[in-house]
Amino acid sequence: MGRLIKASTIINAVSKACIESACILDKIAYNSIKDSIDKEKNATARYVLEELISNADIAEREYIPICQDTGMVICFVECGLKINLEEPISDSINKGIKKGFEDGVLRKSIVNDPFERINTNDNTPGIVYIEQTTGNILKINLMLKGFGSENMSFIKMLNPSLSQDDVVEIISNEICNKAFNACPPVFIGIGIGGSMDYASVLSKKALLRPVNKKNIDKTYADMEEKILQSVNRSNIGPAGYTGNTTVLSVSIESYPTHIAALPVAVTMQCHALRHREIIL
Amino acid sequence: MIEINTPFTKNSLISLKPFDRVLITGVIYIARDQAHKKMFEEGLPFNPEGQCIYHCGPSDAKKNMIIGSAGPTSSYRMNKYMPYLFDKGIKAFIGKGMISDSVIENMKKNKCVYFGAIGGLGAKLSMCIKKQKIIAYESLGTEALREIYVEKFPAIVIINCDGESIYERDNNKYE
Known part of the structure; x- marks a missing residue:
């Protein structure tokens, strides 16, 4: 009993979310930067804020990362009791990260070990926090965290x-x-x-x-x-x-x-x- | 707005003041943590005389583009290596954030300038990069040493060659 969510569905959704969030600035964040320009009296500060808006516009238009540091991927998962999965959710998420960073040409910033420091070349692993909830919804809040x-x-x-x-x-x-x-x-x-x-x-x-x-x-x-x-x-x-x-x-x-x-x-x-x- | 060209001569930087906005044109060198460590340990694989280092680790180029997003990374992580580079002839660097007093002292001695690029402006700044090639440490990926050619790259003087700084005010105090 329960609702099956295919691994491929999760992989594609995570991949798309990585690319979109890297290239299109969160709209509320965009507006909050834009609104701050009017409140700012300092000329240098206004110049910087206007540049940030211009940068976000270029990133969205050219579909390139807002910032070259496209981060480590951190996911907060809420998984309903009635959800059935084909594999552990973190496996699907990591496959989605790999696909998104490859397809979106995002920067691979993850190294295998804090001292050995060899790039994993696919930006995995991400960090996944899982909470179980009632119901039959699977929710993933994904952030690309710059370091x-x-x-x-x-x-x-x-x-x-x-x-x-x-x-x-x-x-x-x-x-x-x-x-x-x-x-x-x-x-x-x-x-x-x-x-x-x-x-x-x-x-x-x-x-x-x-x-x-x-x-x-x-x-x-x-x-x-x-x-x-x-x-x-x-x-x-x-x-x-x-x-x-x-x-x-x-x-x-x-x-x-x-x-x-x-x-x-x-x-x-x-x-x-x-x-x-x-x-x- | 002041237009300047690389490689820098002593006179091209001497009159700059904190908050001056500049547009840089010419060859500059992209390097970050691991490339600095390598240059420090193995010597510089290019002629540093009058040159400018850009603290950056770009994302890869999409098809038909020259480079990916290419904004600055935090310069304090390269504190240990900067005096060595200035002693070798590097005249300026582009980066972001605070740097240590010992770096600033060396900049005064060698008459070097710290230009700030706006953190998080990677998409826009990449449009100023007209050529790029990896000249060393290719296996480091984004951390490889790159020679790039920039046209009218916008930056602001954070610290000039007399050690005068945007950050000189006691910023850490607040009411």
Whole structure:
């Protein structure tokens, strides 16, 4: 019993999502860059933001990558109980990545081992997180994560007695230290709670939320706004060339945690926000 | 907008100030992490006199195109190797982000310039690249050393040859 989804269906969908997201900037992200031009008073910053829009237009027209770093592929899978598969989902996803990076002429950026460093030449493996859900839907949220910004991401195991304002200050400070190298203006995903590893996963999941949507919990929505305002007062600006547009959005996701812990993880995402949702 | 040509002479860079926007025309050399390590360990496979290095790892060219997307990569990862390159005669590099004080000190000594290209502008910048060929380390793929010819490649002076910088303000402080 259940609904069969063929491996080839998943492979083709993943391949298409890799190519599309590499070459066509997420529309909400595109608009958020465009809207920031009008709010920016700094001439250099306006020039950079206009260039980013022009770059996205060229990438879409020529169907070439927005940025040469087409990233490591990270997938969040929600698999319904009633779904039947022909092979483990991560096998199909990796075949889809291989096909997409080949067909789309995307850059192969993955090496086999952190020290041996031999290119796998097909951009696999990706990273796959699987959650089981009720129902008969298979959902894959796919992101191409560039590593200029990933290298600027961080995790802190904070003291549980800190207030929300304390955490806002600590995170904002650290983001200001890192933003220069993360290709600003950036999107920021924050995971608070859980464990050291899970806070990091949440910080990635936070980036899947549409960038114009605040956290539904007002407390977290307030923190998002305070971090945004705080970092945008830093005068780092687009490309780090000064200006008020350092961060385009902040998204927080939270989870229950241990009495001794306050894990906070921050994923820095460059302005080339590349993700697609696949529903099968 | 200031138009400059490679290879650079001492005088062609000396008057540049932070925030100056330039258009670069001529031959430049694409290299990133592994190619820098190789050049450092094995010596430079081209004449570095007055030349310019571009910190970049392009994506492959689609059919009938010269090169794929080709924006800058973070320059701080090449900190260790830059003083060696400047001592050998390299006059400038194109990249993005912060670099270390020791690199800046060497740039002042050798009168070198750090040009910024906008991070994430790979599609647009690739349109300025008119020729490309791999000149060494082909097995490194995207990390191979490439000689490219650029026409009116847009960049901004991040650090000039006196060590004056866009980043000089205390950026890490915020209210």
